[in-house]
Amino acid sequence: MADTLAxxxxxxxxxxxxxxxxxxxxxxxxxxxxxxxxxxxxxxxxVRLWDGSEPWLVTKYADQRALLGDPRVSADTDSPGYPxxxxxxxxxxxxxxxxxxxxxxxxxxxxxxxxxxxxxxxxLRPAVQxxxxxxxxxxxxxxGPVDLVEEFALPIPSLVICELLGVPxxxxxxxxxxxxxxxxxxxxxxxxxxxxxxxxGYLATLIGKxxxxxxxxxxxxxxGRVTAGEIDxxxxxxxxxxxxxxxxxxxxxxxxxxxxxxLQNPDxxxxxxxxxxxxxxxxxxxxxxxxLHITHLGRRRAVTEDIEIGGRLVRAGEGVIMANEIANRDxxxxxxxxxxxxxxxxxxxxxxxxxxxxxxxQPLARMELQVVYGTLYKRIPTLKLACALEDxxxxxxxxxxGVHELPVSW
Amino acid sequence: xxVELEADKCVASGQCVLAAMDVFDQDDDGIAILLAxxxxxxxxxxxxxxxxxxxxAAIRLVxx
Ligand code: SF4
Numbered sequence: 398m399a400d401t402l403a404x405x406x407x408x409x410x411x412x413x414x415x416x417x418x419x420x421x422x423x424x425x426x427x428x429x430x431x432x433x434x435x436x437x438x439x440x441x442x443x444v445r446l447w448d449g450s451e452p453w454l455v456t457k458y459a460d461q462r463a464l465l466g467d468p469r470v471s472a473d474t475d476s477p478g479y480p481x482x483x484x485x486x487x488x489x490x491x492x493x494x495x496x497x498x499x500x501x502x503x504x505x506x507x508x509x510x511x512x513x514x515x516x517x518x519x520x521l522r523p524a525v526q527x528x529x530x531x532x533x534x535x536x537x538x539x540x541g542p543v544d545l546v547e548e549f550a551l552p553i554p555s556l557v558i559c560e561l562l563g564v565p566x567x568x569x570x571x572x573x574x575x576x577x578x579x580x581x582x583x584x585x586x587x588x589x590x591x592x593x594x595x596x597x598g599y600l601a602t603l604i605g606k607x608x609x610x611x612x613x614x615x616x617x618x619x620x621g622r623v624t625a626g627e628i629d630x631x632x633x634x635x636x637x638x639x640x641x642x643x644x645x646x647x648x649x650x651x652x653x654x655x656x657x658x659x660l661q662n663p664d665x666x667x668x669x670x671x672x673x674x675x676x677x678x679x680x681x682x683x684x685x686x687x688x689l690h691i692t693h694l695g696r697r698r699a700v701t702e703d704i705e706i707g708g709r710l711v712r713a714g715e716g717v718i719m720a721n722e723i724a725n726r727d728x729x730x731x732x733x734x735x736x737x738x739x740x741x742x743x744x745x746x747x748x749x750x751x752x753x754x755x756x757x758x759q760p761l762a763r764m765e766l767q768v769v770y771g772t773l774y775k776r777i778p779t780l781k782l783a784c785a786l787e788d789x790x791x792x793x794x795x796x797x798x799g800v801h802e803l804p805v806s807w
Numbered sequence: 808x809x810v811e812l813e814a815d816k817c818v819a820s821g822q823c824v825l826a827a828m829d830v831f832d833q834d835d836d837g838i839a840i841l842l843a844x845x846x847x848x849x850x851x852x853x854x855x856x857x858x859x860x861x862x863x864a865a866i867r868l869v870x871x
Contacts, residue, residue: 465862466862466863503818506819507838510818510836510837510838511836511837513819513837514835514837515833516833517837745859749862750862753862754818757819760820
């Protein structure tokens with residue numbers, strides 16, 4: 398019956414494309430060309446992972462949204478068919494609620510949503526503006542070139558998330574080094590496990606302190622849930638770890654890679670520099686999120702009941718990988734998708750994912766990026782790349798895409 | 808137009824508030840609340856955008 402929906406699947410397993418696919422050197426902002434081909438010719442196709450497993454790769458925007466919003470699709474890494482990690486090194490185990498399904502996912506997630514409500518985030522805007530201005534003053538106070546990643550892109554989200562959680566920023570070198578290792582594809586499982594244990598141990602101690610002496614911060618809020626018996630100390634630590642990592646790597650990469658993309662598109666950069674309209678800046682942030690799509694290894698799920706999608710049958714126990722970066726370049730949704738166009742309406746992008754797991758920190762990320770993109774190029778109108786584009790090292794080796802460093806001068 | 812919100816499904820992404828500030832707000836935990844369940848027609852596009860961007864399919868627009 399429903400089998401007829403399955404359609405032709407490549408006969409010989411040898412012919413399956415391997416995932417992930419390499420980017421091309423020509424445009425560091427574009428997804429791998431092979432993904433584009435698949436989106437055009439075989440939008441739902443099986444791929445081969447490093448371990449020989451064969452999950453489905455979903456490349457169309459509409460199919461991805463449908464699957465990510467479907468309760469028959471599981472984010473639990475223990476679900477049968479869940480696609481293995483992108484590299485043989487494997488993962489670190491469960492990272493709190495992002496690797497769980499409802500109702501447990503919803504229960505835990507709701508414990509930490511309060512500080513990310515729009516109005517609460519807006520209240521932080523002046524503080525973020527000050528952080529950004531101070532960092533720019535610091536850069537301008539010295540002769541260039543400086544590394545924008547180290548001096549600007551990383552400190553901003555780091556300062557903000559530390560403040561929000563109540564983690565002393567003075568310890569930032571310690572957890573930045575460790576979180577870097579945790580998201581590095583080429584780190585060994587031992588190295589990654591060690592790094593995550595280091596930070597977890599550190600956070601567990603901090604939570605212990607907040608248990609005894611609560612303050613007005615998110616760690617105290619999480620500790621309060623432990624006191625109330627809603628979660629145990631380990632769950633509290635996993636939650637804090639998730640927020641700390643997510644707060645660091647993503648926004649920082651958006652700032653640095655976004656700046657590079659704008660420097661390569663001077664007409665678009667000029668629009669940002671010349672606009673005083675917060676709505677335009679907000680729209681520009683959405684377009685950069687769409688265009689850059691820094692989560693470049695796909696979102697993974699396991700199907701728990703047979704689902705018909707894109708004219709095919711995906712069976713219970715099969716894995717699916719949503720290559721979101723290519724969904725954001727789907728011409729059916731975003732005309733002329735490979736063009737960075739800050740004037741387009743890009744709000745429907747899936748850079749933050751879709752469905753119940755959609756990024757919890759997105760209001761904060763948006764606000765930080767709006768402040769950065771709305772300030773940096775006005776205050777340093779002559780900002781330029783201080784090395785050849787060929788010499789910029791891109792993070793093909795990390796779970797989050799971006800640049801390792803970005804030398805700039807003015 | 809009539810708007811329906813299933814707060815049980817809401818994942819507190821705040822997307823509806825960004826799309827249609829006059830129609831949606833959030834409670835202390837970030838869960839969406841309806842400010843107006845029969846908003847003015849001028850707000851139709853904003854509400855449609857909210858429906859489209861809500862990741863949890865928690866909002867419905869019932870055209871009357
Ligand atoms: S967009 Fe949907 S999930 Fe997000 S706050 Fe509004 S109702 Fe909740």
